Amino acid sequence: MTLVATWNINGVKARIDALLAWLGERKPDIACLQEIKSVDEGFPRKEIEALGYHVETHGQKGFNGVALLSRQAPLEIGVERGLPGNDDDVQSRFIEGLFPLSNGDRIRVSCLYLPNGNPMGTEKFDYKLAWMHRLEAHAARRLEEEIPFVMAGDYNIIPEPKDAKNPAAWVDDALFQPESRAAYRRLLNLGMTDAVRATTDRKEVFTFWDYQAGAWQKNNGIRIDHLLLSPEAASRLRSVGIDAHVRGWEKPSDHVPVVAEFH
Secondary structure (H helix, E strand, C coil): CEEEEEEECCCCCCCHHHHHHHHHHHCCCEEEEECCCCCHHHCCHHHHHCCCCEEEEECCCCCCCEEEEECCCCCCCCCEECCCCCCCCCCCCEEEEEEECCCCCEEEEEEEECCCCCCCCCHHHHHHHHHHHHHHHHHHHHHCCCCCEEEEEECCCCCCHHHECCHHHHCCCHHHCHHHHHHHHHHHHCCCEEHHHHHCCCCCCCCEECCCCCCCCCCCEECCEEEEECHHHHCCEEEEEECHHHHHCCCCCCECCEEEEEC
């Protein structure tokens, strides 16, 4: 079995104790971290390596930043940093590696931190949509390879009304705009599978609870952290878990891990 997880850690240095505890508890084979808020040389790799993980980062000072933690080092073909399609984009939001599996197969995993897009009516929303267009083009290219492929991360998109406790509260937010949701659907229409929705149609399945207004205590959450699977990965999917209990830990991130198990 192979466990692939995604978690917006919201500052890896601030959450290092929680991260180490979760890695010891869950033992994912590949963990995708977003919003590490650290430059590469400042990432606390020694503590993570001590648990048996290989670390690859694409960092940025103060905000953004993504990382891949893996039991097995990526294959020699290398790790790609930065989403293709715009050489002028300096934001560290994408890292991807090809990893060996114990059965001799390979799996490609992308870790992404999609732009938030707020406030509406600014260049930030235009950047979000342009970034999603590039992601769609990249996914289409990867699907042609016909090897198991997972795009995991904080998409900053609420796909459907049932993915929010109170959908009406988000109608003016970039996360719930028709354009954002349509871009997400285009990824699915390429042939990608939403891992969570492949395993449950339940309402109130959330991955994010704001720090404000007692959102966690009231279960006022949204689902914005997703694992999208190629057909080759989807055919191997066994189960998906959302580690919501981590949100109740001391000094938590406002996101929680989502974990997919593959045979």
